[in-house]
Amino acid sequence: MSGQLIVEKISVEFDHKPGPPVRFIWRGRTYLIERVMKTWADYGFGTLARGRRWWQRRHRNYYQVVTEEGEEFEFYLDRGKKEWILYRRLSGE
Secondary structure (H helix, E strand, O other), X not given: OOOEEEEEEEEEEEOOOOOOEEEEEEOOEEEEEEEEEEXXXXXXXXXXXXXXXXXXXXXXXXXXXXXXXXXXEEEEEEOOOOEEEEXXXXXXX
């Protein structure tokens, strides 16, 4: 799946935890999430797998979402760094 690569920090908000994200803030704009299309976890090593140890794996939780405006985005929580990253825009502007 392609799209516009972004890879920028964002803020993600929840109405309650545990539960799905309901909005995210990117570049000062709030995007309301209409629905979460897909979620998955990535515990792999990425492209630099050779010679890596178990503690060097990624620990990311991905979300593919559709906003109220109909835009599709993919973002993830880097659990090691405790940062939310907007990975890419799949459709929209």
